[in-house]
Amino acid sequence: MLDVGRHPNIKLMAYSEVEEVNGEVGNFRVKIKRKARYVNEDKCTGCGACSEKCPTVVPDAFNEGLSTRKAIYTWFAQGIPSTHTIDTEHCRQFQGKKCGICQKVCQADAVEYDQKDKFVELSVGAIVVATGYEVFNPNRIPEYGYKEIDNVVTAIEFERLLSASGPTGGHLYRPSDLKVKEEVPALEKSLKKLSKALERFEKKYGQKSEEFYKALGKEEQGNDPDKAKWAEAYEQKEEVSKRLSEYKAILEKMDVAKKLAFIQCVGSRDIRFYPFCSGYCCMHSIKEAIIANEHEPETNSVIFGMDIRAVGKGFEEYKIRGADHSSITYVRGRVAEIIQLPDKTPVVVYEDTMERVVREEPFDLVILATACVPNKGTKELAGILGIELDRFGFFRTTQANPVDTTRPGIFVCGCADSPMDIPESVAQASAAAARAAQVIVETEMKKAS
Amino acid sequence: MAGKKKKEFEELRIGVFICDCGSNIAGHLDCKAVTEYAATLPGVVFAKENLYTCSEAGILEIQEAIKKHKLNRVVVASCSPRTHQPLFQNSCKSAGLNPYLFEMVNIRDQCSWVHMQDRENATRKAMDLVRMAVARAAFLEPQQDIESPLTPRVGVIGGGSAGLSAAEGLSRMGLEVVLVEKNKELGGLLRNLHKVAPEGVDASERLEGLIQDVSSRPNVKIFTGAELKSLDGYVGNYVMNIRDGEGQTVKESVGCLVIAIGAIPLVQKGLFGHDGKRVITQMELEPILKKGKFDAKRVVMIQCAGARGDERSYCSRICCMIAVKNAMFIKKLSPDTEIRILYRDMQMYGTEKEKMLWEARGEGIRFEVYDPAHPPEVGDKAVRLRQPLLGREIEFAYDLVVLSTPLVAREDASELSQLLRVPMDQNGFFLEAHAKLRPLDFAADGIFLAGSCRYPATYDEARSQGLGAAARVGTILFKDKLVTSAIVAEINPETCVGCMGCLQMCPYGAISYDQERKICQVNEILCKGCGCCAATCPSESASLRGFKPQQLMSQIRAVMEG
Structure with missing residues (x-):
């Protein structure tokens, strides 16, 4: 760059x-x-x-x-x-x-x-198109519960969570926990505000809020608007402090995600959406699982795929290393559904085709390997x-x-041409540069002759 | 010499510029104090704090100070040299100061950023770093960039699809090409193929067009039945010694080389009962299909035969596509032939290949998965398979078994690797400079690679890589001359005893031994300035320009003074 x-x-x-x-x-x-x-x-x-x-x-x-x-x-x-x-x-x-x-x-x-x-x-003289791609929006597959289930993320979201310069400094916290953590300051603020309001009432009437609320009959409440406000504030305070203590309990137990599920072919190799193979996603799932394991050696990952397409130079070896040294298990099968337990744990429902059994397995975090699709533009x-x-x-x-498009002098490279990995994109980019250079050289020669 | 003498007595006039970077640096350390401190250092005649040293105003201030205060050294304390050193060096140059008399300190990353909460110590550290830089600057010497001529010709080794594409690309870019092919004919592996997937075009049609184009170009010289025997010289100025078709040695001068010698399909007698008759490889199937007559009624193809196992761990990338392509063509020739493809993972990556897989299924080709722990057994009449999806063994009677074997590195690749001094990976494929970002470059300057000698490639991949390598060559040969940094090693011939310790350490092959004078010497073009030789030399004869012992020691002493 x-x-x-x-x-x-x-x-x-x-x-x-x-x-x-x-x-x-x-x-x-x-x-x-x-x-x-x-x-x-x-x-x-x-x-x-x-x-x-x-x-x-x-x-x-x-x-x-x-x-x-x-x-x-x-x-x-x-x-x-x-x-x-x-x-x-x-x-x-x-x-x-x-x-x-x-x-x-x-x-x-x-x-x-x-x-x-x-x-x-x-x-x-020539134009090179290198506009790349975008990733499939998994909202279109309701059975995977993306955005409904907090702890189901896309691969690109996972990359940000895993990044040392990302929002969590590279600590792999579950989004459901992060959400709780984010809400705590607001709750604390409103608790403080409510407590102050109650203090005012207590001073005014010389009575503890708790005692006042216990002694309060329901009919009386409507008669005195001031006391009704007091009661309301008390109820609110009780609710907020209850929620706050629940959240704090969650945060106390909060730990990084250690059991990960990677789901391949989300939107690709799927005739409902995109029939093609995106080529690189098997490798990025393996890479992400290996990095997560490097961050936290207790991490276990399962990669669910129809075929694991580790087809580049050194890729098959990398895949095997992932299994041998980074606790990755490869399961041959397409995931049917992801459901959520009350404690926000996602559960993957799948058939292990090699074992011929349908299983339900809970994970800390589920990562969707979303398809590489043409840009909107x-x-x-x-x-x-x-x-x-x-x-x-x-x-x-x-x-x-x-690398030639249908119009002479306009070339294309990388995922704007079709899904491909980095070395292939780089090689194609050089090829497009060569074709563009040829155009310039040949134009100059024509002018000279 | 007169000039050198004059410099020895030249008074040191160092200018120091401290950048605030808005509040990025000044917000976390006391830039004013650092500037005042810098002004007190020995040799410093001018010190200035800038809001942004890199802004137009900042640059102008440096240039004016060089002239007004007759500065002969400039030190800038700001951000990262990786981003800003070239800018400051060029600014010095245009104000008449040799750019190698510039020194830079990174007080943003190393002081204000990492010690954001500790203003006092961040300031102290910045002062230490500035003191070190000033000490080093005092001993800097002016240098000239090294220039050498370029031969605008390219050697392409290998005349298959990658090599031909490179030759075509280079020729059309206006560069002369010397194409060296070992076989009597151009075309490589493609010559043996019947059809090319996924478009299903005749391989010969693809090939002939390309060969004709390349052969008819006046700036392409082709040697067939020829071999590269040795290579002399260095980037920009190589000499290839070629043994031509008649056995004569021919010398050809080239500036760069593209290596595209391809790979060969594995044929291994006995592998799954391979006999070349009833059990053959995909490559042996191609000529049968070419004849256009196909008798076998029951065909079983076995994927990963000789690949992804203990002996060869890699996946050969293209064999699944070849199997599906050939299976579909068999169906065309003989629609009632039953075809089963026994596989581990169908590697039909990308758009068109996956589409082929769907179509093949539609045409009734059966895909049966196998577990590498229980590979298929090829008997006399049938292939036995433990089908994990069914959980039991099944048998397929066959007339023909076709093994999808991997492409393996050519045996002569290792010879070439030694001759070119380029590395190979554990599988015998050539090793590129960077797996992701420099897939077509070797670490050695001026030598590039393309096609299946790097890793098995489809026709379109080989073609893209061949064209891509042509562009990479262009980045060197499209210039009038080769300009490299002056920061390279030198060896003092008067103290060198010729122990050759440095020669063994040099990772770039830049040091040679002069038999006559019995000393080592540095090739400045090949040297990358890593300093291994300087660190090794027992007599301190080898040193790195810009990082000589005096220059480094002065900096180290300065940090101790604080």
Whole structure:
């Protein structure tokens, strides 16, 4: 990323979109919308003073909503270019409220609320499309209970939980426990408020709240509005303190997840959704299970899959190492359903086809290996670029020319072409660079002759 | 020499710039105090605190100070050299100061970030680090980047689909290509295939087009029946010694090389009763299918024959696809032939291959899973299998058993690996520089790899990798000359006793022994500046520019002074 950011031959236009492509191979004219960041990229030094002082807190999309960021933010810490962007949907200034704090604290004078989208036109000989993919939304499979069951997460959410720079500092706490932990401060605050209110009543009437409530007949309650309020406050306080002690009991027992289930082919190899194989997910599940075991050696993982497709260089060996040294068990079978016990423990219902038995097994955490699917914008981009999609919704290529799209001079690489792993994407990216270079060289030669 | 003499008497004029990074550094340590402290250090004639040293204003301040205060050393205390050193070095250069007279201290990561809660100690540590940098800067020497010429020609070893794709790519990028193929004909493994999955195109059709294209290019020189015998030189300036088809030795100068020698399908007599007649391999099946006549009525294919076991632990990636492709073609030739594929995991990764698997099922091809603990047994008439899904043994009578054997490394790969001084993995495939991020590079500069000699690859993968390797070559040969960092090792010929300790330590093969003078010497282009030789040398003859004993010791002494 850094190399790209400072390479003298690379002009980086992040936070930008292609609007229009005209011309032909060797001579394209590309119109690009540079979306307003409301921060001057050239002036911003990325020091972060603005987001430190920004009063608006929003869920952090980079961390899959598992943590928060501010309304003026960087996508993630090491992002290139190292600059900030204002999220106008949440920013107080843009929502018509009084604020302007970021502009005041910015010592580089980089915050510009009046910035507008800019349009630039580029002349290029060739175009490489590397728009990647998105992951399948497992909400579409109701039997897996994603978002209904707290402790069912997607692989990408799991990656954030496992990351040392992620929302939990790499400690694998269950989301249900994290939710409880998050609610405690609010409960404590309301308990304090209610206790103060009760104190006032106690002073006023010279009676302990508990005694007052015990002695209170139901009919009397309606007669004196002040006393009714007292009773209400008392009831609320009792409820809040009960919930708080329950939560504290949970937190006392709170431990990292040690028994993990990985479910393969969520949305892929499934004719209801995407018939193809996403290629890399068997490997990321194995990797995640190995890392979890490195963090906490007591971790046991079960990977449920139809086939375990460890097909790359060193992958089969890695898979075996996972079983031998990282307590991974591979179960051949497709998971039918995930249910939840009252204590938020998820239970996986599956058939072990090699043993020919149906089992129900509880886990601390269930991780869904979601399919690699075409980006939402793929269709629109195909229209703008004038290139075709294949039957799966990825950009169409042929075997003879695996990085050529259907329009001469436009090339594609990585998961925008079809699902693939990192080394394959990198190799394809180089191939696309070669094809683009050929176009430039051949165009120059034509001009010269 | 006059210049050198002058430098010896040159007065030290060090400028120190302390960056606040807004509040990122200044918020957690006292930058003003650090700046005032820096001004008191020996040799420092100018010290300045900047709001942002990397901003336009900050850079301008450095450049003006170099001129106004005649600075001959610059020290910046700010963030990470990984992100900002090139910027500061270039700024020094454009102000007329040799960029190797620049020194950088990371007081953001190492002081303000890690000691965020301890302002006093963070400040003290920043002072220590600045004192060390100033001490080292005093002993820095101006250096010149090393430049060497480039030969804009490329050697491609191997004329299969990967090698041909690399040659085509390079040629169209305007580079001359020398293609060396061991066999009499170009084409590699693809020449033996019948159809190419998943599109089902004739292999010969795919191949002929590519061969014709490459052969007809005026800037491609092809040697068939030829072999690379040895390689001299280094990146940008290699000389290949080729034994051509007539047995003559030919010298060809090239700047880079692409290795694409492929792999061979395993044929092992006796493996599952392999006899080449009733029990054959997929590769032996291909010519039968090519003839277009198929008699066997009952076919059993066995996957992972000779792979994913004790002898060979790896998965050969492409054999499942080959089995399904051939099974589907048998069905086309002879629709009532019964085909069973005995497998462990069907490795039909990606979009089109998985689609093939669905279609094959639709055509009535049966897939039977087996447990590697109970592999299929091939008898005279039938294959016996313990089918775990049924929980019992079943038998399939057969006319033909086809073994899906893995691609294995060529025997001559190890010879080539020694000749090129590039590593192999435990399976005999070539080992790339980085499994994920540099799949087509060797660690050695200027040598690249593609196709099944790296790891079994499908046709499209081999083609992408061949084209990709061409682009990687372009990153070196599309320049006028090779420029490398001056931070390399040097060996003092007057004190070197030729013990060759350094030669054995050097991981890059950059040190050679001069027979005549009986001393070791460094090839500056090959040297990566790791410093192993300097650490090894018993007479301190080997040293690393920019990290000489005096430069390092001054820094270490400075930390003790605090």
